[in-house]
Amino acid sequence: MDSSVLDLINERILLLDGGMGTELIRHGFPQGTCPESWNLERPELIIKIYKSYFEAGSDAVLTNSFGGNKIKLSSYGLDDKCYEINSTAAYLARECRPEGKFIGGSMGPTGQFLKPQGNFTENDFEDAYAEQAMALSKGKVDFLLIETQYDLREALCALKAARKSCDLPVFVTLTFNKNPRGYFTIMGDSVSKCIKELESNSVPALGANCTLDSEQMVGLVKDMRKYTSLPLIAQANAGQPSLSSDGKVIYSQPLEDYIRFIPAMIENGANIIGGCCGTNPDYIRQMASIIKNIP
Secondary structure, three states, rough: OOHHHHHHHHHOEEOOOHHHHHHHHOOOOOOOHHHHHHHHHHHHHHHHHHHHHHHHHEEEEEEOOOOOOHHHHHHHOOOOHHHHHHHHHHHHHHHHHOOOEEEEEEEEEOOOOOOOOOOOOHHHHHHHHHHHHHHHHHOOOOOEEEEEEOOOHHHHHHHHHHHHHHHOOOEEEEEOOEOOOEEEEOOOOEHHHHHHHHHHHOOOOEEEEEEEEHHHHHHHHHHOOOOOOOOEEEEEEOOOEEOOOOOOOOEOOOOHHHHOOOHHHHHHHHHEEEOOOOHHHHHHHHHHHHHHHHO
16 A cells, blocks of 8 residues: 555645536536446547646646436446446556656445435445445545545445455545534535544545535534544535536536635635636635645
């Protein structure tokens, strides 16, 4: 295991990349099809996106494998391509990784629910994630990021599967909404409950991504820091998406406003930062500049 990504986190703020889906759409990806299929069909474009984030200043870029688990891929009839899609995602990132930079294997949610809310068992979820984790590991990513999880139970299934499949560091981020009682996942998991469970499972870093804009993420990071001394990950959305008059997806938080809250996010305890939906290499370039100026 190459633990140098963990060493870097202990030394300074680690900068991840921005939105992969956002960049795919900008490059003409047709909505409603499988984003991960472009690893096989348009590899040169995936490399171009990875490269743009490395050049913008990302210390680590996440693979185009967010929906690469077998359950999610089955909705496109691509579950039999799970291993190839994920290992290729990692291979393409290796093709353009500069010296001293890292690759994180992205593992997003299945899009389904565990019983009793859904039809799936924990074994079903573990099986779906195991092949993905193994393929990313064989593709030589440096760490895994189980991300955008809306159900703590599913996040733990993914973590268990990843641990069985490889010996890489595995980070976990959940996605929270704010209500009058605080921050909760859509399944009702509180910040304190999530952190307690993940800490008891010895994750080396944890945090939150998606849903919230950068201003809202500042408050969530402050709340999370109350419950843990582990490295915290924060990847905010560029606000909420909507459709423009010409049918394009636009986000409510412009670059200048988004960047304004990055110093407070770091001050409140974020050790690993990056962007989520709506962010692009321009956002990362500005974040890299802010990090560089931190004593």
